[in-house]
Amino acid sequence: MDTDIKLRERNRGTTAARENQEGSSFDLTFSDLSYTVGKGETAKQILKQISGTFNSGKLTAIMGPSGAGKTSLMNILAGLKKNGIEGRVDVNGAERKFKTFRKQSAYITQQDHLLAHLSVEEYMLSAAHLKLGNEAPEKEKKLTIELIMKTLGLTNSLSTRVSCLSGGECKRLAIGLELIDNPAILFLDEPTSGLDSSSSLQCVAVLRDIAKTGRTVVATIHQPSTRLLDQFDQLYIVAGGSCMYQGPVNSLIPYLQSMNLRCPNHHNPADFAIDVASGEYGDVVFRLISGIENGRRIYQDNSSTSCVPSTSHDHEADEVDETEFMINSHLRTNKRGKNELSYGAPFHTQVAVLLRRTWCTIWREQILTTMRLTLHVCIAILIGLLYWQIGDDAHVIYNNAGMVFFNLIFILYAAMMPTFLTFNLEREVLVREHLNRWYSLKAYYLAKTLADIPFQIFFPTVYLIPVYLMTNQPLSIERFFMLWTIAICISLVGQGIGLFFGAAFDIPVASYFAPISCIPFLLVSGFMLKFEAIPSYLRWITYLSFLHYSFEGSMLSLYDGDRPPLSCSYSYCHFRYPIKFLELFDLSNSSYYLSVIGMMANFFVIRVAGYLVLRFKLRHVR
Ligand SMILES: Nc1ncnc2c1ncn2[C@@H]1O[C@H](COP(=O)(O)OP(=O)(O)OP(=O)(O)O)[C@@H](O)[C@H]1O
Incomplete structure (x- = not known):
C-alpha cells in the first residue's frame, strides 16, 4: 500500500526520527498487573493480576464493558499512572524505564x-x-510533515484552522502531531468516539497503516462494528479488571465456541463478546479468564494446542532486541545529555516556539481581543466623562482618589477574568502536550508569562491615556509614567491571579473564587480603611496587599514630589496642599519605589504559586 511504503520510508527517513527510533520495535509485556485505588475499607481493586502482550507491527484493540478497566490499563501501560500499581511492565523483555519510555511512546487522549x-x-x-x-x-521537518499529512489524508487541510476541522480531521491531526518524532508505541484512548462510521473506519485504517510500519499501536475501543473490528490485528478483552480474551480478532468466535458460547448468526462478534463479558450469558467469565490464564496466554485458533504463552517469541531474538534497545538508549543519553533526553528541543527553542504560538493564539482570539480593547476604551471614556477635569480641583479631591482606586480595580479585574477563562481551556492542551514530552513546564510557563506582557502593557495604556487627559491630572510626563508603571504592575498581578486560579480550578470554581479572593486585599488597600484603624493582629495583610501597594504608588505619583497647591472651585478647600491629602491616607512618608518593589514581589510570588499549582496538577494527572 502506498501510505505503508511512505511511512516505512519515513521510519527510515529523517535523521532526528532515526536517531530516536533506530532498531527499536518495542514489544510491550505486562505481567500480574494489579491496580488499586483508595485505602483501607474504601480500597477498590480495578485491575486483578492481569497479564498480556502488545506486539510491534500490530494494531491491538482493548475492548470491554464500561468500567471494566480499559482506560486504567492503558494509562498504566503508558506510564501516566504510577501509584497503587503492583506487577511488572517490560519493554522487549527489559523492565520499562519511565523516562525513556515516555519519550518513545505517545498517548492520544x-x-x-x-x-x-x-x-x-x-x-x-x-x-x-x-x-x-x-x-x-x-x-527535513517539512518533508516529515508532508509525509505524515499525506498518510493521514490531511494534505488539503494544511492551511485550515483547527476550529474549522471536522471531528475526524481533528483526530487525525492529533495522531499526526504525535507521529512527528516517530514514537515506537502509540496509545489511543477511544480514537473513534464521536466519529461517524466512515470517519471511524478511516481513522482505524490510518492506525493500521502506522502499525504496519513496525510500531506498537494500542487503542481502547467501544462497540466497534464488524468492519471496524476487522481492521484490528489483535484483541484484548477486559472484564471486571481481568483478561477474558487475548488473540487475533478472527480467533475470538472460535475461542468463545470452545467455551460453549455460540455467537448468533449475523450478530456482531464485538457486541456478543461484550454481552458475555457483562455477564449476560451466565457466569462464564471466570472460565474464559482461566482459559486464557488472565492474559498470560494468547489464543491461537490454528494450532493443536490452541493457546501459546503470551511471552512466547523467540528468546534469542528477545536478547538481541533487548541489547539493541539498551544500546540505543545509551547512545541517546550520551548524545543529547541528561536534560535533553526528555525533550526534543533545547530550552530556549521550546520557549521561542511556544512564545510564537501563544502570541499567534492571543492575536487570533479576535472576539476576545476586540472586546477587551472596546471595553477598555468605553470604560475610559465613561470615567473621563464622570470625573471630567477634576484632577486639579481640591474641592473634589476625594472623588479623584476614588477614581484612582477604581482604575486599579478595573485594570486588575480586566486582566484577571479573561486569563482564567482562556487558560482553563488551554490547560488541557498543556496536559496533553507536556505528557507527550513536547516541552518542559518551565519553558511553557516562561513563554506564557512573556507572551502576555505586551498585552498587559497595551490594554492599561489604552485605558490610562484618555482617563489621565480627560480627568485633568498633572501634565507631567514623569507623573504619568509613574502612574502607568503602577497600572502595568497591577495588570500583571491580575493576570497572575487569573493564571493561578485557571491552573488550580475548573471554570465554575475559578470564576467564583478568583474575584472574591481579592476582597481582603481590597479592604486593606488604604483607601477604605486607614492603617491605624486595622486591628493590629490583621495589619500583616496590608503588607501582602498588592492593592495597598498600587494605591499607595498611584497616590504618590499624582500628589507627591512637591506638587504645587491645587486650584479650588469652592470658597474653602481643606486639601489644597497635596501633602496634606497624602497625610490623610498616611502616605506622606511612603516611598514610590517601595510600592513598585511591593508590586513586583506580589507579581513574583503569584507567578511562582501558579507554576507550583500547575506542576502539582500535572503530576496529579498521572
Ligand atoms: N481514581 C479512581 N477512584 C475510584 N474509582 C476509580 C478511579 N479510577 C477508576 N475508577 C473505577 O475503575 C473502574 C474502571 O475505570 P476505567 O476508566 O478504567 O474503565 P473503562 O473500562 O475505561 O470504562 P469506560 O469504557 O466507561 O471508559 C470504573 O468502575 C471506575 O469508576
Whole structure:
C-alpha cells in the first residue's frame, strides 16, 4: 500500500526520527498487573493480576464493558499512572524505564484538546520544532510533515484552522502531531468516539497503516462494528479488571465456541463478546479468564494446542532486541545529555516556539481581543466623562482618589477574568502536550508569562491615556509614567491571579473564587480603611496587599514630589496642599519605589504559586 511504503520510508527517513527510533520495535509485556485505588475499607481493586502482550507491527484493540478497566490499563501501560500499581511492565523483555519510555511512546487522549486558532500546518511545524529540535534541518521537518499529512489524508487541510476541522480531521491531526518524532508505541484512548462510521473506519485504517510500519499501536475501543473490528490485528478483552480474551480478532468466535458460547448468526462478534463479558450469558467469565490464564496466554485458533504463552517469541531474538534497545538508549543519553533526553528541543527553542504560538493564539482570539480593547476604551471614556477635569480641583479631591482606586480595580479585574477563562481551556492542551514530552513546564510557563506582557502593557495604556487627559491630572510626563508603571504592575498581578486560579480550578470554581479572593486585599488597600484603624493582629495583610501597594504608588505619583497647591472651585478647600491629602491616607512618608518593589514581589510570588499549582496538577494527572 502506498501510505505503508511512505511511512516505512519515513521510519527510515529523517535523521532526528532515526536517531530516536533506530532498531527499536518495542514489544510491550505486562505481567500480574494489579491496580488499586483508595485505602483501607474504601480500597477498590480495578485491575486483578492481569497479564498480556502488545506486539510491534500490530494494531491491538482493548475492548470491554464500561468500567471494566480499559482506560486504567492503558494509562498504566503508558506510564501516566504510577501509584497503587503492583506487577511488572517490560519493554522487549527489559523492565520499562519511565523516562525513556515516555519519550518513545505517545498517548492520544479521547478528547483532542487542540489549539483552535492555529492552522494544521502551523501546528505541525511547531510540533516539529519542539519534537525534532534544532538538529533536524528545516527541509527535513517539512518533508516529515508532508509525509505524515499525506498518510493521514490531511494534505488539503494544511492551511485550515483547527476550529474549522471536522471531528475526524481533528483526530487525525492529533495522531499526526504525535507521529512527528516517530514514537515506537502509540496509545489511543477511544480514537473513534464521536466519529461517524466512515470517519471511524478511516481513522482505524490510518492506525493500521502506522502499525504496519513496525510500531506498537494500542487503542481502547467501544462497540466497534464488524468492519471496524476487522481492521484490528489483535484483541484484548477486559472484564471486571481481568483478561477474558487475548488473540487475533478472527480467533475470538472460535475461542468463545470452545467455551460453549455460540455467537448468533449475523450478530456482531464485538457486541456478543461484550454481552458475555457483562455477564449476560451466565457466569462464564471466570472460565474464559482461566482459559486464557488472565492474559498470560494468547489464543491461537490454528494450532493443536490452541493457546501459546503470551511471552512466547523467540528468546534469542528477545536478547538481541533487548541489547539493541539498551544500546540505543545509551547512545541517546550520551548524545543529547541528561536534560535533553526528555525533550526534543533545547530550552530556549521550546520557549521561542511556544512564545510564537501563544502570541499567534492571543492575536487570533479576535472576539476576545476586540472586546477587551472596546471595553477598555468605553470604560475610559465613561470615567473621563464622570470625573471630567477634576484632577486639579481640591474641592473634589476625594472623588479623584476614588477614581484612582477604581482604575486599579478595573485594570486588575480586566486582566484577571479573561486569563482564567482562556487558560482553563488551554490547560488541557498543556496536559496533553507536556505528557507527550513536547516541552518542559518551565519553558511553557516562561513563554506564557512573556507572551502576555505586551498585552498587559497595551490594554492599561489604552485605558490610562484618555482617563489621565480627560480627568485633568498633572501634565507631567514623569507623573504619568509613574502612574502607568503602577497600572502595568497591577495588570500583571491580575493576570497572575487569573493564571493561578485557571491552573488550580475548573471554570465554575475559578470564576467564583478568583474575584472574591481579592476582597481582603481590597479592604486593606488604604483607601477604605486607614492603617491605624486595622486591628493590629490583621495589619500583616496590608503588607501582602498588592492593592495597598498600587494605591499607595498611584497616590504618590499624582500628589507627591512637591506638587504645587491645587486650584479650588469652592470658597474653602481643606486639601489644597497635596501633602496634606497624602497625610490623610498616611502616605506622606511612603516611598514610590517601595510600592513598585511591593508590586513586583506580589507579581513574583503569584507567578511562582501558579507554576507550583500547575506542576502539582500535572503530576496529579498521572
Ligand atoms: N481514581 C479512581 N477512584 C475510584 N474509582 C476509580 C478511579 N479510577 C477508576 N475508577 C473505577 O475503575 C473502574 C474502571 O475505570 P476505567 O476508566 O478504567 O474503565 P473503562 O473500562 O475505561 O470504562 P469506560 O469504557 O466507561 O471508559 C470504573 O468502575 C471506575 O469508576
